[in-house]
Amino acid sequence: MDQEQKMIQNLKEKYSKSLSEWIEIVKAENLEKHGQIVKYLKSEHGFTHGFANLVAHKTLKSDAGSSDATDLISQQYKGKEHFKPLYESLKSEIGKFGSDIEFLPKKAYTSVKRKKQFAMLIPATKTRFDVGINLKGVEPQGILEADTKSSGMVSHRVVINHEEQYSRELIDWLKKAYEAAG
Template structure:
């Protein structure tokens, strides 16, 4: 299901589209600076009976996002640029599993498998000057060796692999990524 199809489902349920929700939120003062997303989500749940996913979709339409290309460039700014070739090589490998799309955020890049329902994230990649962190969604797999528990690093994944040298993007890491991709 595309994001637009998701919004269409919400309109069928409530009779309201993103622009109407925006007007109502603005009238309630929920679009003022400093208002937390949690307040918007609570309002959407209480007033319109939206579930968490639907509420988040509507809330996402309230904020303007930088274009994806700008968000990707931000990931590789300054000293982090040394990781661009390593990331591009990793992305090329994951595309051998099947289609892998990317979805950049302000702090990491998601690796996403398109599905017949909603696209499904199977990994994320974040960068520092010294490290490339690969978060992997591997439910039911015990952490071992360099496949560490993600812990509080990122709730969207179960495991984290810290890469400090491009040579560490190896068959073992690719195997974990393949397993996560295939599990979707």
């Protein structure tokens, strides 16, 4: 049983209702954005971030399990097709770190996990590709900046505006995050 299935199973035990019941509750509130749903579940029902995030993704059908991964990737890169080769290159390099890596496309980004998420691949705008990296306790340095945009889902990010910014340094930071997620 994977982590998501365990969470779905534990949801009823921890919060007294099944996933389908929580989805109906959220739909009754007419919340349309992921962040709104997470905030509502945390503030009104005492959810932890992980469970709130799960229910939000399932409600909006914005996770890899609710949609076809290929469709999610196509949506992410619509109008940003020039970043797709960068995504493929990053995916290939990250895949070399180990056989325990999962690439989980969401609506706006791809989560990269080992036992826990260690990176996010985000075609942010037509001119900017962000690589979120989870390296808690590491001071920003070089191309690594503190992340202030992803609601704590990663601790750092690297911004890529043009191909020359894709570097060995980025891959080295991703490898450190992978190792820390083991």
